[in-house]
Amino acid sequence: MSKQESGAVDPGGAVQGCCPGLLRTPLGEDESVELARVFKALGDPVRLRLLSLIASRDGGEVCVCDLTPAFDLAQPTISHHLKLLREAGLIASQRRGTWVYYRLLPESTDRLARILTRAAAPEAAGA
Amino acid sequence: MSKQESGAVDPGGAVQGCCPGLLRTPLGEDESVELARVFKALGDPVRLRLLSLIASRDGGEVCVCDLTPAFDLAQPTISHHLKLLREAGLIASQRRGTWVYYRLLPESTDRLARILTRAAAPEAAGA
Numbered sequence: 128m129s130k131q132e133s134g135a136v137d138p139g140g141a142v143q144g145c146c147p148g149l150l151r152t153p154l155g156e157d158e159s160v161e162l163a164r165v166f167k168a169l170g171d172p173v174r175l176r177l178l179s180l181i182a183s184r185d186g187g188e189v190c191v192c193d194l195t196p197a198f199d200l201a202q203p204t205i206s207h208h209l210k211l212l213r214e215a216g217l218i219a220s221q222r223r224g225t226w227v228y229y230r231l232l233p234e235s236t237d238r239l240a241r242i243l244t245r246a247a248a249p250e251a252a253g254a
Numbered sequence: 255m256s257k258q259e260s261g262a263v264d265p266g267g268a269v270q271g272c273c274p275g276l277l278r279t280p281l282g283e284d285e286s287v288e289l290a291r292v293f294k295a296l297g298d299p300v301r302l303r304l305l306s307l308i309a310s311r312d313g314g315e316v317c318v319c320d321l322t323p324a325f326d327l328a329q330p331t332i333s334h335h336l337k338l339l340r341e342a343g344l345i346a347s348q349r350r351g352t353w354v355y356y357r358l359l360p361e362s363t364d365r366l367a368r369i370l371t372r373a374a375a376p377e378a379a380g381a
Binding site: 175 | 276277278279280281283286287289290291293294295296297298299300301302303305306307309310358360363364366367368370371372
């Protein structure tokens with residue numbers, strides 16, 4: 128458990144500003160908690176399929192009435208999964224008349240994509 | 255629960271070949287199960303920080319002896335989190351002498367970044 132081989136890792140203090148990239152600098156504790164909540168929302172097959180159905184729909188919006196028939200699940204279960212995606216900031220909803228409509232919040236998925244993208248040339252950066 | 259407003263979503267059959275993009279075509283059931291497992295592995299603050307420490311380390315490899323002191327957690331807990339990251343295909347490990355060394359499997363995070371990236375011009379694609 129000693130540090131003799133290559134020095135202890137300092138996990139704090141490296142995350143500054145927006146979106147430094149998970150793979151470039153050690154993630155701070157606060158950001159890891161916030162980010163884990165978003166990834167956890169994606170960590171379920173039904174929620175992934177819901178997000179994918181919403182995101183890939185032409186027009187950018189899907190009625191909940193069109194999402195439910197795509198799953199062999201009860202409406203309250205679908206609604207619960209949609210709520211978790213909404214609370215994670217991945218989708219937004221709007222009620223119009225009888226139905227609720229869902230749309231992707233692309234800035235959220237853009238952020239995740241950016242966070243998971245490697246630096247172009249890490250070796251050259253410090254030279 | 256009816257489909258009258260915009261037609262039912264067909265979630266099947268749209269996923270072909272490698273990595274069609276979660277946001278471009280509806281995800282199939284099998285891929286959603288596999289992908290959810292990877293996102294679930296990322297859905298924990300300690301695992302995110304471990305992955306970030308491993309990925310951002312110069313030289314690309316971190317001794318477990320350097321990871322443990324960065325957390326206020328017991329060695330078996332850290333090992334358990336590392337095992338889940340490994341089982342999700344995000345990191346690889348190699349024992350050398352006393353210590354186990356971990357490195358990022360960048361093709362995994364590249365894949366996630368690609369899956370979360372929007373199509374450049376979705377409207378123009380079908381014209």
